[in-house]
Amino acid sequence: MEPLVTLTIDDREVTVPAGTTVLNAAKSVGIEIPTLCYYEKLAPFGGCRICLVEIEKMRGLQTACTTVVRPDMVVRTASPEVLKTRKAILEFLLTNHPLDCPVCDKGGECDLQDFVFKWGPTESRYIEEKRHKRKAYALSPLIVKDEERCVLCRRCVRYLEEWADDLQLDYFERGRLTRVDTFPGQPFDSVFSGNTIDICPVGALTSRVFRFRARSWELEKVPSVCAYCGVGCNITLDVKTNKLRRISGRENPAVNDGWLCDKGRFAHQYIDSPERITRPLVRKDGELRPASWDEALNLVSQRLREIVRESGPRSVGGVGSATVTNEAAYLFQKFVRTVLGTNNVDHLGRLPDGARPLPSMTEVREADAILLFGADTLEEAPVIELFIRRAANLKGTKVIVANPRRINLTRYGGPWLAYRPGTEVALLNGLAHVILAEGLHKEGRRVAELKEWVKDYPPDKVEEITAVPAETLREAARVLTEAQKAVLIYGPDTVRGPNGQACLTALNNLALLIGAHEPGCLAQEPNSWGVLDMGLAPHLYPGRQRLDDKVRERLGKRWKAQLPSEAGLGLDEMLKAALDGELEALYIMAANPAMDHPIGDEALEKLKFLVVQDLFLTETAQLADVVLPAASFAEADGTFTNMAGRVQRLHQALRPLAEVKPHGQIIVDLARVMGQEIGATMPLEHYSPQAVMEEIARVAAPYEGLSYGSLGDDGIPVTTEGGTRRFAQADFRPPATDAAYPLALVTGRLLYDRSPLFARSEIMRQLVPEPFVEINPADAETLRIADQDAVTVSSARDSLELRARVSDDIRPGCVFVPLHLNEMPVVALSEAGAAVTWVKVTKR
Amino acid sequence: MLSENAKAEIEQLKGKYPDPKSALLPALYVAQREHGWLSPEVMRDVAEVMDLPPAEVASVASFYTMFNRQPVGENLIQVCTNISCSLLGAEHIVEYLKSKLGIDVGETTPDNKFTLVTVECLGSCGTAPMMQVNDTYYENLTEEKIDRILAELAERKG
Numbered sequence A: 001m002e003p004l005v006t007l008t009i010d011d012r013e014v015t016v017p018a019g020t021t022v023l024n025a026a027k028s029v030g031i032e033i034p035t036l037c038y039y040e041k042l043a044p045f046g047g048c049r050i051c052l053v054e055i056e057k058m059r060g061l062q063t064a065c066t067t068v069v070r071p072d073m074v075v076r077t078a079s080p081e082v083l084k085t086r087k088a089i090l091e092f093l094l095t096n097h098p099l100d101c102p103v104c105d106k107g108g109e110c111d112l113q114d115f116v117f118k119w120g121p122t123e124s125r126y127i128e129e130k131r132h133k134r135k136a137y138a139l140s141p142l143i144v145k146d147e148e149r150c151v152l153c154r155r156c157v158r159y160l161e162e163w164a165d166d167l168q169l170d171y172f173e174r175g176r177l178t179r180v181d182t183f184p185g186q187p188f189d190s191v192f193s194g195n196t197i198d199i200c201p202v203g204a205l206t207s208r209v210f211r212f213r214a215r216s217w218e219l220e221k222v223p224s225v226c227a228y229c230g231v232g233c234n235i236t237l238d239v240k241t242n243k244l245r246r247i248s249g250r251e252n253p254a255v256n257d258g259w260l261c262d263k264g265r266f267a268h269q270y271i272d273s274p275e276r277i278t279r280p281l282v283r284k285d286g287e288l289r290p291a292s293w294d295e296a297l298n299l300v301s302q303r304l305r306e307i308v309r310e311s312g313p314r315s316v317g318g319v320g321s322a323t324v325t326n327e328a329a330y331l332f333q334k335f336v337r338t339v340l341g342t343n344n345v346d347h348l349g350r351l352p353d354g355a356r357p358l359p360s361m362t363e364v365r366e367a368d369a370i371l372l373f374g375a376d377t378l379e380e381a382p383v384i385e386l387f388i389r390r391a392a393n394l395k396g397t398k399v400i401v402a403n404p405r406r407i408n409l410t411r412y413g414g415p416w417l418a419y420r421p422g423t424e425v426a427l428l429n430g431l432a433h434v435i436l437a438e439g440l441h442k443e444g445r446r447v448a449e450l451k452e453w454v455k456d457y458p459p460d461k462v463e464e465i466t467a468v469p470a471e472t473l474r475e476a477a478r479v480l481t482e483a484q485k486a487v488l489i490y491g492p493d494t495v496r497g498p499n500g501q502a503c504l505t506a507l508n509n510l511a512l513l514i515g516a517h518e519p520g521c522l523a524q525e526p527n528s529w530g531v532l533d534m535g536l537a538p539h540l541y542p543g544r545q546r547l548d549d550k551v552r553e554r555l556g557k558r559w560k561a562q563l564p565s566e567a568g569l570g571l572d573e574m575l576k577a578a579l580d581g582e583l584e585a586l587y588i589m590a591a592n593p594a595m596d597h598p599i600g601d602e603a604l605e606k607l608k609f610l611v612v613q614d615l616f617l618t619e620t621a622q623l624a625d626v627v628l629p630a631a632s633f634a635e636a637d638g639t640f641t642n643m644a645g646r647v648q649r650l651h652q653a654l655r656p657l658a659e660v661k662p663h664g665q666i667i668v669d670l671a672r673v674m675g676q677e678i679g680a681t682m683p684l685e686h687y688s689p690q691a692v693m694e695e696i697a698r699v700a701a702p703y704e705g706l707s708y709g710s711l712g713d714d715g716i717p718v719t720t721e722g723g724t725r726r727f728a729q730a731d732f733r734p735p736a737t738d739a740a741y742p743l744a745l746v747t748g749r750l751l752y753d754r755s756p757l758f759a760r761s762e763i764m765r766q767l768v769p770e771p772f773v774e775i776n777p778a779d780a781e782t783l784r785i786a787d788q789d790a791v792t793v794s795s796a797r798d799s800l801e802l803r804a805r806v807s808d809d810i811r812p813g814c815v816f817v818p819l820h821l822n823e824m825p826v827v828a829l830s831e832a833g834a835a836v837t838w839v840k841v842t843k844r
Numbered sequence B: 001m002l003s004e005n006a007k008a009e010i011e012q013l014k015g016k017y018p019d020p021k022s023a024l025l026p027a028l029y030v031a032q033r034e035h036g037w038l039s040p041e042v043m044r045d046v047a048e049v050m051d052l053p054p055a056e057v058a059s060v061a062s063f064y065t066m067f068n069r070q071p072v073g074e075n076l077i078q079v080c081t082n083i084s085c086s087l088l089g090a091e092h093i094v095e096y097l098k099s100k101l102g103i104d105v106g107e108t109t110p111d112n113k114f115t116l117v118t119v120e121c122l123g124s125c126g127t128a129p130m131m132q133v134n135d136t137y138y139e140n141l142t143e144e145k146i147d148r149i150l151a152e153l154a155e156r157k158g
Ligand code: SF4
Pocket: A149, A150, A151, A152, A153, A154, A155, A156, A157, A180, A199, A200, A201, A202, A204, A205
């Protein structure tokens, strides 16, 4: 317990923990003291003097934001002296302020405006010419700067220093010429730039995307959740006349703590894109033509029914995506299982069985060592990157990076284990070996067996296999074992493929050895975790129940349907079956396998019937026979379950355009059309996400008792059962090599890419880099490839034409090609299910 | 770009302070001595050697008037126009220099020999009016003295 201190503020007795500032003590009893430079999440600065208060026995006025309470202090926040000084400071701030509130985007939510209104002078005595500085110039394509409005509170600079650890803005010149700016000629291109808009107390930093699109008081504020990545940042959707005008961060200490990345904040213009599909489309004479919902749904119903009748329910399947809500995913699998009568249901990017959620954000933020295995938080989970940078920067949290590619977090020197792709298990076994050999493991573990299992992985041998120097391995082991609170995070691709399960086992062994929380998966999609909980997988019912007879019977009763007993096909198998002509129809919801699956393109073309519901005519939708226009995340209610297993509520903020319908609604409508004809009972005539959640809460154990009421604005963590945690043997199998294709392909996401939604977000898409292949200088030299050369990257399966980026960010022997950047699917290079994709690079 | 020698000198300077960051001002001097002014490229190099964000380096450089952020001529003439010098005719000195050199304050002669600027007190009030050319003080200035100084400087090899 912190000792308490009692003091008097404005004649009221206040008791607060020692160390509290006068400002916060006053706030705790509802006494308002204006602040400009002070910001809750930044270290106190004491630079603006607007918070001056009178404290008995102290000479002069004191800054409330930096003065710490003392017993029996007597503080006055509104004495004549204080009010006079406050007024003077405000008058002084206004002498050179442009007072362009009528055309300032901050107007209506500007601290300076509010303070002047409350405490400022009504008239200015300053009649001289005002100081002129630069107005409305671009600090980046996203941020507009107005130097005249800046009150030099230094919040933006301090935030970049304390949080982003990327000081792209700073003060320049001095005295009355002081201004905030970037290094000459350098754009403010941090992916965390937008947060400075939220924290700037005035309109000096404003958003290019929101610019002049509404006055703040006209906006209806709808709480929601970002739909771009698995962090699930809490956001506010600002709406006017049924248009989404702005997204800003919403306070939730358990998730994003108010911060956002620029993708989540700015990349929403796709919602208004003229390319949105607004009416159902039906293929006639080889072309997709507008049709009515009746016509489209009847056609879907009739064709699916025909195919099921002729070739059996095994010949149809459903592919969903982890970008839709729990409610839509739940209905989708229910539709496939009850109406189509098959377990052929899956989604793109499914997490492997055994993957576990991240520990809570609080645990991640409090960690003193983090192992990031095959994951890049900057590109895949930016707000977590922000938390890690802050911890590394201010607390010295160690960040151990295991990745063939140098990611930003390697700059903390944590060490960096640049392993050869395919050798992950050997590397992890090697870490366990060192820990055991040096006796660094937590006491009381029964390690005899594990010792035996990893005995063949001494550091020297691991160096030979993985190319990670023995000394680096030892250092990593030491850093991990010295930590009090280590957190292990892995990327989903690390635990996929033929070595995936062994990798998971080896990660678990490591966590157990050092007494860390279960390793957590950096799930990439906004609802990766939730769609699995909803049973959007061939082998899982809602609540991740296995398809056994008992569960089937119970669910069948509840769903009033005869559930198929035959095992279903997963996505890979469905597409393979499509290639072989055994699967004839697919129903795809919000997924783009034509781009994102190695054989997606060819397989879909073979189908007799393809239905796609989505926002845009993606590569997949272009192949469809029927395309159904679906709503965006802002146009429907629902929930997402984030990468830490937290269920959070999205509120509908916009009425869908024209004939667009929410994903869940489309499924319900189609089921109704089909239900009448195939006689299944579907108690789902109207799409009420809330009612769907109630049903989920009854059938999916971890969601038991959940309701929209109980979720509130902050969401609730659900825990799905993990396996028992014990040591197990993780076998390393050296990846097969191919002399004709000597380089290992490393792929990964970039935050700014050409995926369907981002690429249609007008301003943001300027920031997407040109497609490239990153190649180490050593390999480039052997191949006589120079930076920016046009090259062909080919594997035994396919080839891509790209530009070379010669950089030692990628380790020798590997090339890095980002996903979703070029028009050709990168995944087409890979054999589905191969541990490593081998390629060669040739100059064109 | 910063020469290897300059980089080595800065590395050495870093070792002189408990916090290597404190070597930034002397480091900027080293860079300016070598290049005459601090171009963005040079500041980037300094940032790299100092292991500091470039914006911070540029910020510091812009705070001090002694760092040139524009190219200057071979001879940087800084005339004090603060109170003591003003009382003793600094304004006239400035005017005289302007007409002699045919440039305005803040400008450089076409032959790149001279740049003229005005500065605040240089701590030489007892010998006002005065000016500083590169690292040398010239005191108790008169028109004749200026003629002589300029002639001398113009002859000196760059
Ligand atoms: S730009 Fe805004 S946040 Fe930054 S110093 Fe100026 S007023 Fe403060």
